Amino acid sequence: DIQMTQSPSSLSASVGDRVTITCQASQDITNYLNWYQHKPGKAPKLLIYDGSNLETGVPSRFSGGGFGTDFTLTISSLQPEDVATYYCQQFDILPPIFGPGTKVHIK
Amino acid sequence: EVQLVESGGGLVQPGGSLRLSCAASGFTFNRHSFNWVRQAPGRGLEWISYIAGSSDTVYYADSVQGRFTISRDNGKNALYLQMNNLRAEDTAVYYCARDMVGVGRVVCDLWGQGTLVTVSS
Numbered sequence: 001d002i003q004m005t006q007s008p009s010s011l012s013a014s015v016g017d018r019v020t021i022t023c024q025a026s027q028d029i030t031n032y033l034n035w036y037q038h039k040p041g042k043a044p045k046l047l048i049y050d051g052s053n054l055e056t057g058v059p060s061r062f063s064g065g066g067f068g069t070d071f072t073l074t075i076s077s078l079q080p081e082d083v084a085t086y087y088c089q090q091f092d093i094l095p096p097i098f099g100p101g102t103k104v105h106i107k
Numbered sequence: 108e109v110q111l112v113e114s115g116g117g118l119v120q121p122g123g124s125l126r127l128s129c130a131a132s133g134f135t136f137n138r139h140s141f142n143w144v145r146q147a148p149g150r151g152l153e154w155i156s157y158i159a160g161s162s163d164t165v166y167y168a169d170s171v172q173g174r175f176t177i178s179r180d181n182g183k184n185a186l187y188l189q190m191n192n193l194r195a196e197d198t199a200v201y202y203c204a205r206d207m208v209g210v211g212r213v214v215c216d217l218w219g220q221g222t223l224v225t226v227s228s
Contacts, residue, residue: 032212036152042220043220044152049210049216087151089152091212095166096154096157097154098151099151
């Protein structure tokens, strides 16, 4: 199975800060990488698919990048409603493994 | 309204069985493949099963292979997960998740709110 790692595991930043989360795959997955946002008690939400495509309705402060094995999710200006856990997920090869998650807090 | 609503969770003893359902509405159900994804307490998301639109292709995670069965009824706009021989480690919130149409891979663009399964004596 492909292994997915994320860093950091948690972060704390101020409102308005630029925040970047990284995700690394254990082998080349081209751009078959999704990012999800998950708030406690809520349904997970797709933010980014195919590495860099913004899902419809997702605020433009979210962006994704990368190719091959290294990927990033960036929030250009952190907002209070962005407090959540963020997961990357590869969908190149079954099983579609999720990363361990990054918890984002507000300072 | 476009939505997925899971049901069927609850408390079950180890070795027992449970059947989860997911009711879909607001979109053309048979155009999409679906997945079950779970989250154990304090853990991250774990994909456990996939079913194609016509049910001709199904996949399972190793952790549930041979114990869980995914199915769907396109006439009823419903997805199911039959869970047998349940273990304590199956305790989790179970989510049904719709795949983006036309991708042919697991890209979950719509999720339900989840249903809690607790396996305990």
